[in-house]
Amino acid sequence: xxSEFLLPLYVKEIQSRRDSPLILQSDRxxxxxxxxxxxxxxxxxxxxxxxVEAQCQRFEVRSADxxxxxxxxxxxxISIGTEKLRVTGNEGVVFSHSVETSHVxxxxxxxxxxxxxxxxxxxDPPHPCxxxxxxxxxxx
Numbered sequence: 137x138x139s140e141f142l143l144p145l146y147v148k149e150i151q152s153r154r155d156s157p158l159i160l161q162s163d164r165x166x167x168x169x170x171x172x173x174x175x176x177x178x179x180x181x182x183x184x185x186x187x188v189e190a191q192c193q194r195f196e197v198r199s200a201d202x203x204x205x206x207x208x209x210x211x212x213x214i215s216i217g218t219e220k221l222r223v224t225g226n227e228g229v230v231f232s233h234s235v236e237t238s239h240v241x242x243x244x245x246x247x248x249x250x251x252x253x254x255x256x257x258x259x260d261p262p263h264p265c266x267x268x269x270x271x272x273x274x275x276x
Contacts, residue, residue, distance in 0.1 A: 152158035160166045170179035170192075179192035197207040208215045223229045228250075242248040 150158065165182050165184040167180060167182045169177055172178050180190070182189045194208060194210045196205050198204065199206055205215070205217050207217065240248070240251065
């Protein structure tokens with residue numbers, strides 16, 4: 137059935153019938169809070185009209201079977217666990233700090249359009265790498 141709550145709802149479990157989806161609906165957003173035994177907020181998921189926001193110690197996206205972590209993020213690291221990372225933006229990708237990879241390649245039968253590498257100087261004061269040169273021939 138359909139229920140409407142005008143004040144906060146505190147429950148141990150909410151389930152839909154086996155043949156029906158569980159639908160939570162709001163004119164503004166839907167927020168789910170997780171709390172520890174002391175009542176302190178430990179995680180929060182908010183689904184709004186323009187954004188989904190998660191606040192927690194660690195965020196994970198898993199494969200359909202739940203076996204593999206495809207994406208995870210915490211305050212120290214973001215990890216992408218797929219076989220391939222594809223960057224589709226016109227500007228490509230820019231890394232401000234170190235990168236470690238076993239190989240860099242273009243799509244099959246396509247040229248690697250540009251690759252700029254600079255090793256910073258360790259002199260005193262250190263000399264940072266200049267920005268990559270503008271390559272006008274690759275403009276669209």
